Amino acid sequence: MTDRILCVDPDEGTRADTVETIRSELGAFDHSIETAATLGDAEAALTKETAAIITEYTLPDGTGFDLINTARERCPDAGCILYTETDPDTIDTDELRGSITEYVGKGSVFGAERLVELLRTTIEARTQNTYPVPQNEAERIAALRSYDLDDEELLSSLDRITDLAATHFDVDQASINIISEHSQEFLACHGGAEDWETMDREDSICTFTILEDDDVMTVEDVTEDPRFESRSDSLLELGIRSYMGANLVTSAGLVIGPLCIYDDEPRSFSPADEAYLRDLASVAMDLIELRARVDASQALEGSHR
Numbered sequence: 001m002t003d004r005i006l007c008v009d010p011d012e013g014t015r016a017d018t019v020e021t022i023r024s025e026l027g028a029f030d031h032s033i034e035t036a037a038t039l040g041d042a043e044a045a046l047t048k049e050t051a052a053i054i055t056e057y058t059l060p061d062g063t064g065f066d067l068i069n070t071a072r073e074r075c076p077d078a079g080c081i082l083y084t085e086t087d088p089d090t091i092d093t094d095e096l097r098g099s100i101t102e103y104v105g106k107g108s109v110f111g112a113e114r115l116v117e118l119l120r121t122t123i124e125a126r127t128q129n130t131y132p133v134p135q136n137e138a139e140r141i142a143a144l145r146s147y148d149l150d151d152e153e154l155l156s157s158l159d160r161i162t163d164l165a166a167t168h169f170d171v172d173q174a175s176i177n178i179i180s181e182h183s184q185e186f187l188a189c190h191g192g193a194e195d196w197e198t199m200d201r202e203d204s205i206c207t208f209t210i211l212e213d214d215d216v217m218t219v220e221d222v223t224e225d226p227r228f229e230s231r232s233d234s235l236l237e238l239g240i241r242s243y244m245g246a247n248l249v250t251s252a253g254l255v256i257g258p259l260c261i262y263d264d265e266p267r268s269f270s271p272a273d274e275a276y277l278r279d280l281a282s283v284a285m286d287l288i289e290l291r292a293r294v295d296a297s298q299a300l301e302g303s304h305r
Contacts, residue, residue, distance in 0.1 A: 005033045005119070008042040008055040008067060009083075014106070018054065018083065018115070025116040031123065039063070043070050048226055050075040052122045054115065057084040057091060065091075074226055076208060077132040079122030083115055131207045136254065140210075141181060143254040147292055149178065149187060154291045158188035161259065161284050166190040168276060169261045173239060176248070176284055177206050178257035187257070188284075192239055203231055209245035210255045215281075216274045217258075219243040221266040242267035244274070246281035251289060259284055 005022065009015040019033050031051070036042035039062035042055065053071055055064035068080045082091075082103045104115050134140055148154075158176050166174040175196070176188040184204040186196055201207050208227060209217040220242055222228045222235045235241075242265065245258035259281040 004047065004049045004051055005031055006036065006042060006045055006050055006053045006055075007033060008036045008039075008053065008059065008064070010037050010056060010058070010060055012037070014056075018112075021112050021116065022054075022119065026120060026123070039066055042067050046071055046074045046078075048075050048229065050078045052079045052081065052119055054081045054083050054119070057082055057086040076211070076227055079118070081115065081118050081122075083111075131202045131204075132211055134211055134255070139252075140254045140256065143250050143252065144178060144180065144256045147256070147288055148295055149288070151291055151295075154287060155188060157287050158284055159190070161280055161287075162188050162190040162193075165259060165261050165277060165280055169244075169263075169273070171261050171263050173262040174260065175262075176257065176259050177204075179204070179207055179210055179255075184257075193262070196238065203234065205235070205240070205243055206245055206258050206260060209258045209260075210247060212247065215247040215249055215255070216278055217243075217245050218269045218274065220268050238262075239264040241265050244269050244277055246274070246277040248281050248285040248288070250285065256285075256288075 007015060007018050007022070009018065015035055015037070019035060022033060034045050036045055037060070039059045042053075042059075046053075050071070053067065055067050057064040059067070064082050064084065068082075071078050071080060080102070083106060084103070085106045088103055088105070102118050104118065105111050108114070162174040162176060166172070172191040173193040174190040175186050175193040178185050178187050179201065182201050183198050184201055184206055185198045186193065189196065205217075205219065205222070205228065219225050219228070222241060222243065223232045228235060240262045242263045243260060245260040247255045247258045249255055259277060261277065
């Protein structure tokens, strides 16, 4: 597969210089370079094959952040590099909290060198992963491993939470899933989801859910969402046409997976729906952390005997 690199800059000369730098330094990679001068043209050029986006912050019809926000939906695993003359202190980086974005100053001594380094890393990572990975992935995995998720009493309690979710939303299937390094495992299930087996992370909807800033992701119709275009048939076979997932967030702010509901028909979800599922996910996480505290207390008592 040829990686598509999108270079966005309103200045024609600067844009040409950036493209020439990329072509001269990344000759070993199978890639094509496309350019755009405006936000509108750049958004029109985005596809699921877009591997990396290099954009100036100030564009004639918007900002580089506007482009990156659009890219989150159309090509969520694309690396985004803000290659700009704009002073970083004047940019509200909270707009992109949690996104995979790098800042490179055009005027810096090693700006072009740093740009190429980041671009090379982005393309190499894309050849290894076909799904997006959170910036705090290592810490997230460490948190996941710290919990005893085989405790039968805990699993029974989590099963009841999926029952509550399925009943409230009148769906046949609900589950609590954990996202490990390369797979999605079903921790607790309701209905047909009880028969589901561990799946590759690249085939999972939930690997996108754990990236959500507000910890809830909704998909009204998987057949209409470009992120799931290549896997929509397999999702439909599982009875998943619409989806809502709410993240289980640890006390340290790390996501170990989501609580999900699935419907076999297209469906929209209201803010109240999202709030309810988020509350249930919080209860599930509380139960997991309570079990961990009990285990730690019992271990400490045993060591003093």
